[in-house]
Amino acid sequence: MNRPDPAIRQARAEELVQLLGGRPLVLIGMMGAGKTTVGRRLASRLGRNFLDSDEEIERAAQMTIPEIFAQRGEPEFRAGETRVIARVLKNENIVLATGGGAFVNAETRALIKAEAVSVWIKADFELLFARVSRRSNRPLLKTENPRATLQKLIEDRYPIYAEADVTVISRDVPQEMVASDLIDAVLDQLKR
Numbered sequence: 001m002n003r004p005d006p007a008i009r010q011a012r013a014e015e016l017v018q019l020l021g022g023r024p025l026v027l028i029g030m031m032g033a034g035k036t037t038v039g040r041r042l043a044s045r046l047g048r049n050f051l052d053s054d055e056e057i058e059r060a061a062q063m064t065i066p067e068i069f070a071q072r073g074e075p076e077f078r079a080g081e082t083r084v085i086a087r088v089l090k091n092e093n094i095v096l097a098t099g100g101g102a103f104v105n106a107e108t109r110a111l112i113k114a115e116a117v118s119v120w121i122k123a124d125f126e127l128l129f130a131r132v133s134r135r136s137n138r139p140l141l142k143t144e145n146p147r148a149t150l151q152k153l154i155e156d157r158y159p160i161y162a163e164a165d166v167t168v169i170s171r172d173v174p175q176e177m178v179a180s181d182l183i184d185a186v187l188d189q190l191k192r
């Protein structure tokens with residue numbers, strides 16, 4: 001787990017930007033995987049704009065995600081999510097962090113596959129559960145048994161997430177290192 005030399009890190013970031021040729025980089029995966037926080041660092045490393053579909057939905061609705069789920073319900077949230085992702089994918093040179101359910105939607109998934117390079121940030125159950133337990137801002141986990149709910153979501157969604165172009169394991173290491181792993185994994189894929 002050596003930290004790469006900053007010059008090498010910079011060179012890898014530049015190479016990736018070249019190979020992407022403007023295509024959006026879209027992060028998918030479960031709640032707690034690190035899409036939002038690692039995505040922000042990744043965008044800064046690549047000199048790209050960062051967007052988060054949840055933040056875009058909150059801005060458009062002028063409500064938080066828990067408020068949207070409580071007052072309008074999940075179907076309306078999902079409709080907003082599909083619209084927002086279709087809109088932001090018209091931009092080049094972005095890193096987009098999606099919400100965990102976005103890629104599960106067939107329409108959204110087709111759009112991401114057509115317009116972007118998708119990266120599944122994959123993490124094991126205990127790591128995800130520890131991370132999502134720190135905050136109570138994820139309405140889907142407000143159940144009697146959040147562990148069982150998370151486990152069921154993992155079972156249902158992992159076969160779909162596996163359709164992403166690239167998979168990166170979110171290890172329990174600093175986010176900068178996950179961002180480096182991500183750059184290396186996408187580079188490997190694009191150079192094939």
Ligand SMILES: Nc1ncnc2c1ncn2[C@@H]1O[C@H](COP(=O)(O)OP(=O)(O)O)[C@@H](O)[C@H]1O
Nearest residue numbers: 030031032033034035036037038131173174175
């Ligand atoms: N590599 C990491 N090391 C430590 N904490 C992390 C790491 N990646 C994410 N986290 C933390 O886990 C929580 C969930 O991350 P977040 O980026 O919101 O995930 P997502 O958007 O995939 O749901 C946040 O508190 C974040 O700071």
Ligand SMILES: O=C(O)C1=C[C@@H](OP(=O)(O)O)[C@@H](O)[C@H](O)C1
Nearest residue numbers: 030031032054099100101138139
């Ligand atoms: O997995 C999901 O269905 C959801 C994930 C959340 O985003 P994060 O994956 O960024 O936590 C957010 O979109 C909403 O609470 C629903």
Ligand SMILES: [Mg+2]
Nearest residue numbers: 035036097098
């Ligand atoms: Mg997020």
